[in-house]
Amino acid sequence: MQVLRRSWILFLAIALALGLGAVAQEHGGTLIFARGGDSVRLDPADITDGESVKVCQNIFNTLYEFDQGTSTVHPALATSYEVSEDGLEWTFFLRKGVMFHPWGDNPSYEMTADDVVFTFARQYDEAHPYHEGDFAYWGYMYNYISQVVKVDDYTVKFILSRPSAPNLLNLSCFTAMIVSKRAMEDMGVEEFRNNPVGTGPFKFVSWTRGSEIVLEGFDDYWNAPYPYLDGVVFRVIPEEQARLIALKAGEIDIMDSVTPDNAPLIEQDASLTLLEAPGLNVGYVAMNQMIEPFDDILVRLAVNHAIDKQTLVSTFYKGRGEVAINPMPSNLFGWNDEIVDYEYNPDLARAYLEAAGYPDGFDTELWYMPVFRDYFPQPKLIAQAIQAQLAEVGIRAELVTFEWGTYLEKTEAGEHPMAMLGWMGDNGDPDNFIYVLLDKDAATVGSAGNIAFYINDTLHDINIAAQITVDVDTRIALYKQAQVIIHGDAPWLTVATGNRMVGVRSYVQDYDLNPVVKGRMEFVWRND
Amino acid sequence: MLKYTIRRLIAIIPVLLGLLVLIALLIEFIPGDPARVMLGQHVSEEALAALRDRLGLNRPFIVRFGIYLGNLFRGDWGTSIREGRPILTILAERIPATFELSIAAMIISSIVGISIGILSAYRQYSVLDYVGMVIALIGISMPVFWLGLMMIYAFSLVIPILPFGGRLTTGVALNSVTGFYVLDAILTGNLAALGDVLRHLVMPAVALGTIPMAIITRMTRSSMLEVLRQDYINTARAKGLSTQVVVLRHAFKNALIPVVTVVGLNFGVLLGGAILTETVFAWPGLGTWLLDSIYARDYPAVQGGVLFIGASFILINLLVDLSYAWINPKVKYD
Numbered sequence: 044m045q046v047l048r049r050s051w052i053l054f055l056a057i058a059l060a061l062g063l064g065a066v067a068q069e070h071g072g073t074l075i076f077a078r079g080g081d082s083v084r085l086d087p088a089d090i091t092d093g094e095s096v097k098v099c100q101n102i103f104n105t106l107y108e109f110d111q112g113t114s115t116v117h118p119a120l121a122t123s124y125e126v127s128e129d130g131l132e133w134t135f136f137l138r139k140g141v142m143f144h145p146w147g148d149n150p151s152y153e154m155t156a157d158d159v160v161f162t163f164a165r166q167y168d169e170a171h172p173y174h175e176g177d178f179a180y181w182g183y184m185y186n187y188i189s190q191v192v193k194v195d196d197y198t199v200k201f202i203l204s205r206p207s208a209p210n211l212l213n214l215s216c217f218t219a220m221i222v223s224k225r226a227m228e229d230m231g232v233e234e235f236r237n238n239p240v241g242t243g244p245f246k247f248v249s250w251t252r253g254s255e256i257v258l259e260g261f262d263d264y265w266n267a268p269y270p271y272l273d274g275v276v277f278r279v280i281p282e283e284q285a286r287l288i289a290l291k292a293g294e295i296d297i298m299d300s301v302t303p304d305n306a307p308l309i310e311q312d313a314s315l316t317l318l319e320a321p322g323l324n325v326g327y328v329a330m331n332q333m334i335e336p337f338d339d340i341l342v343r344l345a346v347n348h349a350i351d352k353q354t355l356v357s358t359f360y361k362g363r364g365e366v367a368i369n370p371m372p373s374n375l376f377g378w379n380d381e382i383v384d385y386e387y388n389p390d391l392a393r394a395y396l397e398a399a400g401y402p403d404g405f406d407t408e409l410w411y412m413p414v415f416r417d418y419f420p421q422p423k424l425i426a427q428a429i430q431a432q433l434a435e436v437g438i439r440a441e442l443v444t445f446e447w448g449t450y451l452e453k454t455e456a457g458e459h460p461m462a463m464l465g466w467m468g469d470n471g472d473p474d475n476f477i478y479v480l481l482d483k484d485a486a487t488v489g490s491a492g493n494i495a496f497y498i499n500d501t502l503h504d505i506n507i508a509a510q511i512t513v514d515v516d517t518r519i520a521l522y523k524q525a526q527v528i529i530h531g532d533a534p535w536l537t538v539a540t541g542n543r544m545v546g547v548r549s550y551v552q553d554y555d556l557n558p559v560v561k562g563r564m565e566f567v568w569r570n571d
Numbered sequence: 572m573l574k575y576t577i578r579r580l581i582a583i584i585p586v587l588l589g590l591l592v593l594i595a596l597l598i599e600f601i602p603g604d605p606a607r608v609m610l611g612q613h614v615s616e617e618a619l620a621a622l623r624d625r626l627g628l629n630r631p632f633i634v635r636f637g638i639y640l641g642n643l644f645r646g647d648w649g650t651s652i653r654e655g656r657p658i659l660t661i662l663a664e665r666i667p668a669t670f671e672l673s674i675a676a677m678i679i680s681s682i683v684g685i686s687i688g689i690l691s692a693y694r695q696y697s698v699l700d701y702v703g704m705v706i707a708l709i710g711i712s713m714p715v716f717w718l719g720l721m722m723i724y725a726f727s728l729v730i731p732i733l734p735f736g737g738r739l740t741t742g743v744a745l746n747s748v749t750g751f752y753v754l755d756a757i758l759t760g761n762l763a764a765l766g767d768v769l770r771h772l773v774m775p776a777v778a779l780g781t782i783p784m785a786i787i788t789r790m791t792r793s794s795m796l797e798v799l800r801q802d803y804i805n806t807a808r809a810k811g812l813s814t815q816v817v818v819l820r821h822a823f824k825n826a827l828i829p830v831v832t833v834v835g836l837n838f839g840v841l842l843g844g845a846i847l848t849e850t851v852f853a854w855p856g857l858g859t860w861l862l863d864s865i866y867a868r869d870y871p872a873v874q875g876g877v878l879f880i881g882a883s884f885i886l887i888n889l890l891v892d893l894s895y896a897w898i899n900p901k902v903k904y905d
Contacts, residue, residue, distance in 0.1 A: 073742075075741060080863065081863075083653055083654055084654065084655060091609070091610055091611060091613070091614070176655075177610070177618055177621065177622050177625075178618070179610045179613075179614045179615070179618040179622075180613070180614075182614070182615040182617050182618040183613055183614050183615040183618065184613075186615070233655075233656075236655070251855065252661070252664050252665075252855060253664075253665065253668075253855030253856070253859055253860060254737060254738065254853075254855040255737075255741060257741070276741050278737070278741070278853070279853055279855070280736060280737075280853040281850045281853060281859060282720070282850055282851050282853070284720050285719075285720065285723055285735060285736055285851055285852070285853060288720075288723050288724055288727060288728050288735055289727070289735045289736070291728055292727050292728045292731055292735060294727070294734065294735055445602065446601075446602040446603045447603065447608060448602070448603035448604050448605075448607040448608040448868065449602045449603055449604075451607055451611075451612060452604065452607060466612070469613060489616075490616040490619075492612075
């Protein structure tokens with residue numbers, strides 16, 4: 044009887060808790076989002092820094108947008124699209140009734156094909172009157188788009204110089220955010236960068252440099268009932284410890300960029316919640332095949348068997364990451380789950396070295412990054428650990444580093460025998476890892492993305508085939524095959540994917556820890 | 572006095588020129604290509620080349636420096652590579668924040684430092700003296716960074732009586748007139764904002780002022796001790812003057828010269844040294860901006876920022892020298 048009553052009470056308690064937990068989303072309130080640095084400029088076409096992207100993410104929209112939590116996309120400012128048979132013409136049908144934010148004395152107006160064409164033409168057309176800036180991402184990721192033309196007020200056509208399967212994902216990234224043509228013409232580029240006008244869930248209110256950017260919910264937002272919040276403030280708090288104290292004290296609501304050391308402090312606090320998800324990144328050690336003995340597959344295999352990656356992840360990532368088996372993160376489509384990672388086995392590593400003609404090992408250099416990233420939270424310590432494990436099998440690696448810009452230059456020029464580096468995905472497409480980092484096209488000395496200088500023609504053919512094919516299943520099959528080839532050739536020691544972590548006050552609901560999109564506040568609401 | 576001032580002002584020109592050359596050379600030797608640092612890994616070779624070209628990085632050092640100097644004489648401090656905005660505009664935004672913080676730190680450190688210094692000197696070898704000197708020693712050896720974080724922890728979290736950082740609570744309205752928020756609040760008669768601004772100012776000012784406070788305390792004490800041993804102090808005492816008058820009017824004014832020097836020098840140090848304090852307290856001043864600019868290899872910004880701080884330092888030194896005449900009429904400059 045006693046037991047029965049207890050279980051009833053338990054049942055009631057659970058029901059009550061579930062009932063209370065399932066509160067409907069509520070409108071209202073403002074949230075303060077604290078990050079480590081200020082934005083640079085708010086012109087989505089001409090930014091490369093994450094802090095500018097985070098704010099733009101809330102002011103602008105793209106034709107298609109990333110779903111909550113994943114790197115798949117859904118229609119946004121466009122409702123659908125068609126691709127021509129040869130893959131060279133992409134026609135997008137625009138959503139009707141999408142309004143731009145009002146600015147100055149100007150009322151809001153409806154977005155049309157003119158705004159979309161303007162957004163892209165000012166990036167690719169050097170003679171365009173509003174082509175002011177570096178447009179670094181355009182040159183790097185969108186150079187296959189040769190023209191964007193208006194078909195009618197609600198239809199635009201993208202003309203490509205070569206087929207590109209990642210096009211839809213690319214058009215969902217920040218560089219492709221649609222800006223207001225009239226606002227930019229009215230203000231000029233310089234002024235627009237400080238007073239951006241878009242169609243997004245929040246409109247720009249003010250910017251106190253080095254301190255805060257204030258945004259206000261846009262009443263005429265096309266994607267009702269979003270946004271739930273009345274406003275968002277992006278505050279700059281450079282020091283992570285200060286950011287943590289501010290979160291604990293309730294002076295801010297969301298703390299960006301939590302490092303592994305501080306994560307437990309947030310988890311232990313009942314009034315806070317730690318949001319954590321695998322990042323869209325991979326950290327690796329590239330073995331330069333232009334330099335002996337790394338041109339020898341046996342040596343590369345020896346290195347792969349010499350390192351205990353699991354210990355690296357539990358020690359230096361504090362378990363907040365996962366061992367990387369493939370050269371792309373596991374949350375990306377096409378990730379091959381059938382590949383078994385190289386076993387940590389120093390004896391086998393020694394055997395490979397002996398077979399390669401290095402029974403006594405050899406001397407080399409291991410380069411490590413001077414800056415930390417999610418994929419290498421403590422580069423120097425990780426390098427020391429790898430150095431020690433390599434020494435166990437007889438590979439005597441000297442640690443080397445340079446200032447970050449120089450480091451990138453020297454590794455791109457192939458001056459390193461072994462170098463630690465990593466990659467954070469831009470658009471959530473495997474092409475953005477496999478092609479950019481391992482294709483022979485990317486192995487140009489001086490500007491290499493492929494700093495292993497690994498050349499495999501079969502892999503290249505697969506990469507090109509996957510770029511041309513739009514069919515997702517075919518592409519997945521191709522990338523799975525690509526990963527098998529890469530695994531066999533072992534150009535890298537893939538190390539780990541680091542988690543992304545954000546700390547929030549517990550009343551902050553539905554913050555989207557998306558692998559591609561950062562800082563999106565559209566769906567967030569306050570439960571208090 | 573006037574002649575001296577003019578002479579000193581003219582002497583500033585070669586000093587500033589030397590400073591400019593020095594900064595330019597130092598920057599030249601910092602490794603790292605600004606275009607590369609700015610655009611990072613995700614960039615095409617063409618975009619890098621275009622940016623280098625636009626920034627004039629392909630030209631030789633002498634040519635770039637010459638162009639920079641020429642522009643500077645015309646009042647053009649250049650454009651920030653990172654932000655794409657004129658350096659002077661950015662300086663105008665940032666300077667008031669840093670000056671406000673440095674002035675507040677200077678006021679706090681001078682009042683506290685001089686008071687403790689006088690008391691310690693007057694009661695040499697007393698408990699008060701030892702306590703004062705221990706405080707000064709701790710103050711001088713405490714890393715500002717750590718102290719700042721401890722203060723935030725104590726006064727924003729454990730006993731939440733002060734805001735943790737920034738200059739103004741989000742949502743508090745304040746019309747910016749001068750950029751000095753305390754002044755703006757007073758000018759616009761906005762008492763609510765004034766309270767908020769002052770509350771934000773307390774912790775960073777105390778943190779920034781700790782080291783100068785310690786230095787001023789020690790300097791005041793030793794200078795006072797020296798003066799208090801002079802014959803004329805004994806004379807004053809023998810005349811039957813009260814202790815207060817002897818210490819404050821007779822001794823203190825004469826002990827002030829080295830103290831003023833230290834205060835002046837420290838103000839310059841505060842301007843440049845606010846970087847750590849500004850970082851900890853999220854204070855949007857010159858320091859945090861300069862740090863970001865250095866990281867980004869934003870050469871025009873670094874050059875402009877350092878030039879401004881250097882020029883301020885030189886001017887403050889001049890003012891300190893001129894103030895000697897006011898403190899001690901025996902000092903003549905002509």
